[in-house]
Amino acid sequence: MKRRRFFSLTLFSFIFTTFLPVFHKVFAQETENNFYKLGSLTDLEENGFLLNENLEIGAVLVILKEDNSLIAIEPTCTHMGCLVxxxxxxNLFICPCHNSKFQEDGKVVEGLAISDLPIYQVKIENNTVFVANQ
Ligand code: FES
Structure with a gap:
């Protein structure tokens, strides 16, 4: 019994350490240049936006404007944390909780919000939307 357990642990350790870099890459959703995979361009085009609240760099909202330009922003309102x-x-981000308004560059223009929304870099590669810290 102890021998079986020893071999099981050894096999598990081998598999875990061998594939750890692969697991990290998949779960971290990180590319080589610190860009994180947000979602597909197809979903962005269909919905007009992509939202992920659980990226390692924080919550990210990407919107596709009518002129096909992209905006990537941290969507957590700086007043009390609702999602804008x-x-x-x-042509503004608006907080549904207390109506703070932000320009597309994240600057507060109206309302109770105390500071601007951070913005992210955004790019598209192979039908996939990626974001990174500025
Ligand atoms: S939480 Fe956004 S304005 Fe209050």
Whole structure:
């Protein structure tokens, strides 16, 4: 019994250490240049936005504007933490909780928010949307 357990642990250790770099790459969703995979371009085009609240770099919202430009922003409102939403008509991010408004570069223009929303770099490669810290 102890011998079986020893071999099981040895085999598990071997597999874990051998594939650890692969697991890290998959779960961290990180590319070589510190860009993180956010989602597919197809989903972005269909929905007009991509949102991931669990990336290692924080929450990220990417929107596709009508002129096909992209904006990547940290969508957590700096007032009390609600998620802001993109408003096409006003060309602003608007917080649904207390109506703070932010320009597409993250700057506060109105409301109770105390500071700007951070923005991210965004790029598309192979039909995939990637983001990185500025
Ligand atoms: S939480 Fe956004 S304005 Fe209050």
């Amino acid at each position: 939403e993109w408003n096409k008509q006003e």
